Amino acid sequence: MNRGRFLVNMVEEQDKENVTPSPINFTPQILEDDLKMSSSDELSSKKKYYISPIRSDESDIDDSNEDPNFLLLKKNKLPPKVVPPSSSSSSSSSSSSSSSSSNDSSSSDNEGEQADSRNANVSDNTTQNQKSRKRVRKPAKWKSTVAKQLRNSGKAYQSLSKFKKLVRERKLGPPCGEKCRLKCHEKMDELSRQQVFDAFWGLSNLERQREFIVRHSQKIKPKYRYSSTQNFRALNTAFHFDVNGSKIRVCKPFFKSTLDYKAIKTALSKKTEGVIQADFRGKHDHHPTIDPQIRQSVIDFINSIPRIESHYLRETTREFISSDKSLADIYRDYK
Numbered sequence: 622m623n624r625g626r627f628l629v630n631m632v633e634e635q636d637k638e639n640v641t642p643s644p645i646n647f648t649p650q651i652l653e654d655d656l657k658m659s660s661s662d663e664l665s666s667k668k669k670y671y672i673s674p675i676r677s678d679e680s681d682i683d684d685s686n687e688d689p690n691f692l693l694l695k696k697n698k699l700p701p702k703v704v705p706p707s708s709s710s711s712s713s714s715s716s717s718s719s720s721s722s723s724n725d726s727s728s729s730d731n732e733g734e735q736a737d738s739r740n741a742n743v744s745d746n747t748t749q750n751q752k753s754r755k756r757v758r759k760p761a762k763w764k765s766t767v768a769k770q771l772r773n774s775g776k777a778y779q780s781l782s783k784f785k786k787l788v789r790e791r792k793l794g795p796p797c798g799e800k801c802r803l804k805c806h807e808k809m810d811e812l813s814r815q816q817v818f819d820a821f822w823g824l825s826n827l828e829r830q831r832e833f834i835v836r837h838s839q840k841i842k843p844k845y846r847y848s849s850t851q852n853f854r855a856l857n858t859a860f861h862f863d864v865n866g867s868k869i870r871v872c873k874p875f876f877k878s879t880l881d882y883k884a885i886k887t888a889l890s891k892k893t894e895g896v897i898q899a900d901f902r903g904k905h906d907h908h909p910t911i912d913p914q915i916r917q918s919v920i921d922f923i924n925s926i927p928r929i930e931s932h933y934l935r936e937t938t939r940e941f942i943s944s945d946k947s948l949a950d951i952y953r954d955y956k
Contacts, residue, residue: 773830775822775881793818794878797871805875813864814879821880831888832897837861837876838889858889922955 760766764781771778775791793815796806824830841857860876861868877883891898928940942951 770825773827774825791818791822791881794881796878797875801872801875803870803872803875805871808869808871809862809864809879813862817862817864817879818881821882827900828897830882831891834880834882834885834888835892835897837863838885926951 768778768781772788777790778788780786780788793811796809796814799806821830821833824833837860839859839861841859843856846853858873859870860873861870862876862879863869871879873885877885926946927943929943931937931939931941
């Protein structure tokens, strides 16, 4: 580039002085070399940086050639793809890929189904664990039901009367004495008596217990009666137990002591035409009642209390008492 400018300056000076310049041999090769040198100098004179697209006044200078700690990371070359030689291998690979994809899809479907089932179970558990607004009736946990079940099972319980009497547990009683003419204590041992006792109280049902007593008793018909009397004496009752498939007759005290049950006469009176009557305790019609006029007056007073709608549940038919009055105020108004 310097050489070309030198020649241009010489030509300009000669033109000014009107002096014919000496002939200079310009060959095409020399001009090409001069142009290459000038272009290389211009490229070298350019700055190596990139203008930031966001802020034009800042620049990112590429000084990788001048930084001694700069290391160029070499990318790992991927292995060349192997082309299958024949169509059979391609079919096998396609089948294997299809089978793997089908396995993946089936496994993903199974996982999805398992996840759905888990979510369903979790939702069911959460809905079951959520407490409802109203309490659910649980008659099996009522005090009267629990006391009745304990009484029918022969276990200790507390009565529901005002005295709250504690009733003892049923136990196997002593056998009859030696003066018994049936000699019951010699016919049955303690193990057999305990088995009968457990079977009787294991029924846990008053009707079935009465049926047990009726089934193990029998009326004794006398051989003859005096015809002159109109009111005959009531028939006697014989009692027995089933031990090893055989009936063993016992006296009434031995029968009552073995079962630890005293209402034998009541159980026998419940038999009508071979059928045991149902238990009607607590099912009579003599319950205490309230006068209908008093009941209606209470209903009218409750309906006269001013009410407001719910602020939280708009789609409900419930009504609430205003916060201006408390229950004590309402009770004083009723009095």
